[in-house]
Amino acid sequence: MISWEVLGAWLGAALVVWIYSFVYRDNVFYKFAEHLFVGVAAGYSISLALDSLNRVAIKPLSTNPAVSWHYVIAIILGLLMFMKYSKKYYWLARYGVGVNIAVGTALALRTTPMANIVRQITATILPLWTPDPVTTLNNWLLVLITLGGLTYFLFTIFPKKPEAGKPSLPYYVYRVLYTIGIYGMMVGFGALFANTIMTRVGFLISIYLQYLQPNAWASITAALLAAIAIIAGIVMGRSRK
Numbered sequence: 114m115i116s117w118e119v120l121g122a123w124l125g126a127a128l129v130v131w132i133y134s135f136v137y138r139d140n141v142f143y144k145f146a147e148h149l150f151v152g153v154a155a156g157y158s159i160s161l162a163l164d165s166l167n168r169v170a171i172k173p174l175s176t177n178p179a180v181s182w183h184y185v186i187a188i189i190l191g192l193l194m195f196m197k198y199s200k201k202y203y204w205l206a207r208y209g210v211g212v213n214i215a216v217g218t219a220l221a222l223r224t225t226p227m228a229n230i231v232r233q234i235t236a237t238i239l240p241l242w243t244p245d246p247v248t249t250l251n252n253w254l255l256v257l258i259t260l261g262g263l264t265y266f267l268f269t270i271f272p273k274k275p276e277a278g279k280p281s282l283p284y285y286v287y288r289v290l291y292t293i294g295i296y297g298m299m300v301g302f303g304a305l306f307a308n309t310i311m312t313r314v315g316f317l318i319s320i321y322l323q324y325l326q327p328n329a330w331a332s333i334t335a336a337l338l339a340a341i342a343i344i345a346g347i348v349m350g351r352s353r354k
Contacts, residue, residue: 122328129320
């Protein structure tokens with residue numbers, strides 16, 4: 114008898130092959146895998162939301178309502194959001210959405226300046242001279258590339274080169290920082306892109322070792338079905354023309 118583990122392994126191998134079949138051409142098996150993924154993800158998200166509601170609000174209210182009575186306000190605001198499906202009481206949904214947006218905005222304004230401004234500045238203020246030469250080099254690169262990147266985006270301030278005579282010192286300093294910012298961002302974007310490619314390749318290798326290699330017949334069967342679907346799509350497309 115086929116166990117659930119074997120059936121799940123076959124299904125996993127088939128879904129991997131069908132998803133990657135979109136690289137060549139759209140087909141019915143890719144659409145099935147895509148719709149299955151979206152449906153399972155939506156169902157899983159809903160189940161997590163209901164479980165969180167049960168653990169955070171309903172259970173505390175049922176066990177100790179005198180302490181957890183304020184959860185009723187959050188439940189009512191959440192239920193008001195469903196009023197948007199009613200033509201008569203559509204306006205009630207604005208209260209739930211408004212409170213949600215207001216709380217989210219307040220939290221963002223409280224945490225964003227500290228995370229994206231203050232901590233970024235403090236992380237850039239480093240000693241330029243240390244006993245370790247590697248640390249010294251890293252600190253210099255971090256400070257110079259940060260100043261160069263900021264200089265690159267200062268579009269309103271740009272020292273002009275004089276038409277005649279020697280350029281001023283601010284012009285030279287600006288041009289040096291400007292160039293450092295350009296090359297620093299190019300290296301950073303290149304490293305980020307390379308890291309992304311390495312991560313995707315690592316995922317592909319892990320998928321191959323986890324699903325495709327141990328289930329060779331499932332992978333071959335799924336590949337044949339995807340190939341048949343692609344060929345059928347090509348033939349049907351030509352016949353329609």
